[in-house]
Amino acid sequence: MPFITTDDGTEIFYKDWGARGAQTIVFHHGWPLSADDWDNQLLFFRAKGFRVVAHDRRGHGRSGQPDTGNDMDTYAADVIALARALDLKDAIHVGHSTGGGEVARYVARAEPGRVSKAVLISAIPPVMVKSDTNPGGTPIEVFDGFRTALMANRSQFYLDVASGPFYNFNKPGVEPIQGLIDNWWRQGMMGGANAGYDCIKVFSETDLTEDLKQIDVPVLVIHSEDDQVVPYADAGPLAVKLLRNGTLKTYQGLPHGCMTTHPDLINADILAFIGKEAISPQAENAEPALA
Template identity: 50%
Template sequence: METLDTPTRSTSSSRRRLVTALLAGVTAVGIAAGGTAIATNSSSEAQAGAAAAAGKRSNLNEGFVTTRDGVDIFYKDWGPHDGRPVVFSHGWPLNSDSWESQMMHLADNGYRVIAHDRRGHGQSSQTWEGNDMDHYADDLATVITKLKLRDVTLVGFSTGGGEVARYVGRHGTDRIAQVALVGAVTPLMLKTPDNPNGVPIDVFDGLREGSLTDRSQLYRDLAEGPFFGANRPDAEVSQGMKDTFWLQSMQAGHKAAHDSIKAFSETDLTEDLKRFDVPTLIIHGGDDQVVPIENSAHEAHEIVADSTLKVYPDGPHGITDTHKQQLNNDLLTFVNSL
């Protein structure tokens, strides 16, 4: 009988406590500077007591599952647990927090929403090996299996779209009812003789060099430039949005984030897309400078038979933030369509 793994003590937990402490320090600085803050009670006993008073288990909305190769994968599990599940896979080099707007919206509308931190990212184990699409897909399968999910809507953004495609390629759609690919890297980003419209390898070599030289600055440059389209005339991208991208990116393990560049750029997902046999929604920004639409969404739409392509004409890569309400509504309409 399958059992749900409970949260484990690991280096992931230590990192989480460290981030909590750092954020507490930031809050204290803000108060000293005349800012305002919301008082919180971080006591685990108080949290457990509040959960007990509400008649709920204190660990119901988050936890860890452990993969066959011993990697602890953190997940968050929101919304009514009798709701139909929607599972989210995040982009590089972010984590499950990047889905918070979409998760809140769907949970508020009766769906059970689950998002995990990819291996090497966020609160999951900082892996040295296995940072590739096959392992990403198998880790996603572990989450789905151990949480005993069925009739799932899978939603993947950017690298997460590749992870979702490889999941279908390796594990099929027995547990899957729908798929949504958002700004996804499918079918293949890299320019090759068979993919002449792809992105030249020099671009990805530049990302690797930037990652090794000063990855903190690399992430700032991405946020200030192409990711949110902040380099476009009249673009309005908040400082908070850019800061959040940097913060999540720096929570990824250095080795895992570096390896993932190869995974998302060089993995050919064409055959995986051919295995899609469920309704599929493809959403992409028409002004995506990171994953150009011509070589991704348009081609994926041609490959996946039962697919609908929706283009946000002025949308950059990071439409989960810049176009969050439009995306929230489109995803809700899609999951409601079953």
């Protein structure tokens, strides 16, 4: 399996498919998952002729599980190392949830010529936790509850997240898809418990306001008003206001893990943003079936 080794000796696993001379799309996964969460997108965009790259964040998936470096600065530094190792130029970076925060910090710090565009899907920027400066945020007690549940029984906690709010399977009329639940749990349990625990602080308390302000490449922000994990009003609309060249795509009826439950819509949006096809007519303010 392909790995790079970072300056602190951590091995980072990555997938790299497609022609080396093709336009590259780099996918950044959410907590506590792995590059496998992008299976549909990796296959779809490879078939369209793109080079696709996805890595397991340190502490997650098949990457090393150090006791240090579970913070957004180090996550971004690992991506800088990956981009150098693969000599990625003018790449498009797509991040989901925590991975969207990773994209924001990386793109704000990327070496010249490495990035052409970015996509944030159900992403955590600007900042999730409630504070005096972010009164619409999620109370810290919610994230304290995540930590308590993870420590008590990580396996059960991950099952509860996947079978509930992550895919909106706890909503009336939404039929659970067992394969998605099992795959989410599998990916989460591959990673280190320490990374899963520490990353709760990362995704809830990291303030990415200044990162968003510094980004000068075009950014597509995709978010659903029915996201139960990263509430829409405190994320997508605020993020796009901070970006110099941002576009907001708002959905109704989609869950936090929308690129997994509705890849036809999300893939079309990404493809249109890249400039290959028109955005799917169902996308804008759509109410797709969730079963």
